Amino acid sequence: MLIIGIGGGTGCGKTTVVRQIINQLPPEEVGVISQDSYYKDTSHMAYDERVKINFDHPRAIDFDLLISHLKDLRGGNTIDQPVYSFVEHNRTKDTQLTHPRKVMIVEGILILTNPDLRDMFDIKIFVHADSDERLIRRVKRDIAERGRDIDEVLDRYQSTLKPMHQQFIEPTKEFADIIIPNNKYNTVAVDIVRTIINERLS
Numbered sequence: 001m002l003i004i005g006i007g008g009g010t011g012c013g014k015t016t017v018v019r020q021i022i023n024q025l026p027p028e029e030v031g032v033i034s035q036d037s038y039y040k041d042t043s044h045m046a047y048d049e050r051v052k053i054n055f056d057h058p059r060a061i062d063f064d065l066l067i068s069h070l071k072d073l074r075g076g077n078t079i080d081q082p083v084y085s086f087v088e089h090n091r092t093k094d095t096q097l098t099h100p101r102k103v104m105i106v107e108g109i110l111i112l113t114n115p116d117l118r119d120m121f122d123i124k125i126f127v128h129a130d131s132d133e134r135l136i137r138r139v140k141r142d143i144a145e146r147g148r149d150i151d152e153v154l155d156r157y158q159s160t161l162k163p164m165h166q167q168f169i170e171p172t173k174e175f176a177d178i179i180i181p182n183n184k185y186n187t188v189a190v191d192i193v194r195t196i197i198n199e200r201l202s
């Protein structure tokens with residue numbers, strides 16, 4: 001199994017890049033795991049407490065479960081991937097049965113911060129977009145897709161997103177084998193990654 005880790009700050013375009021990469025690739029050969037599915041289960045907390053969680057700090061992520069699931073997949077076993085609700089700020093009761101594939105892509109803001117997880121990646125990619133560009137995209141996306149309002153997004157940006165990005169996420173760029181500039185759509189970089197995957201599949 002080839003495991004590709006794709007990191008980078010919120011709004012840099014990780015999900016979009018992954019969609020572009022797997023588009024035109026056989027779905028039975030390439031799978032995707034999102035770090036967002038592995039936010040810790042916070043069912044024991046009231047909604048008002050969950051809203052205050054710092055979701056941009058590595059301690060918010062259940063890395064043990066993510067690593068153990070990746071090992072299961074690498075060993076040829078299926079996993080029950082958690083399903084996360086951004087509206088509820090919590091895992092749902094559902095899980096998604098996920099089969100091992102020849103190529104697995106793991107994407108998320110903090111996936112390159114954990115040394116054990118990092119060691120599992122055959123290829124490490126960091127998607128870069130300038131912070132103003134990321135903020136604009138984040139505001140638009142969170143209002144359109146994640147049930148947020150402008151004040152909520154901007155408050156979170158100032159209180160946690162920006163400082164956590166500087167402390168934890170930006171420094172992981174140095175671990176990357178490939179850095180994809182993504183201020184604009186980068187079809188050349190996407191084609192290069194797809195070519196690497198196609199070589200593995202052929």
Ligand SMILES: Nc1ncnc2c1ncn2[C@@H]1O[C@H](COP(=O)(O)OP(=O)(O)O)[C@@H](O)[C@H]1O
Nearest residue numbers: 010011012013014015016137141182183184185
């Ligand atoms: N290169 C780009 N140029 C303009 N908008 C983009 C680009 N890449 C992604 N977007 C848009 O920005 C938003 C955030 O992108 P997304 O892929 O969800 O980022 P991430 O997964 O890194 O948080 C989405 O609405 C997406 O359509």
Ligand SMILES: Nc1ccn([C@@H]2O[C@H](COP(=O)(O)O)[C@@H](O)[C@H]2O)c(=O)n1
Nearest residue numbers: 009010011036055056086089090108109
């Ligand atoms: N309940 C939550 C959990 C996380 N977030 C934010 O999501 C961002 C990571 O997802 P991307 O798709 O943007 O990479 C992260 O910056 C968290 O602040 C949230 O808003 N609510």
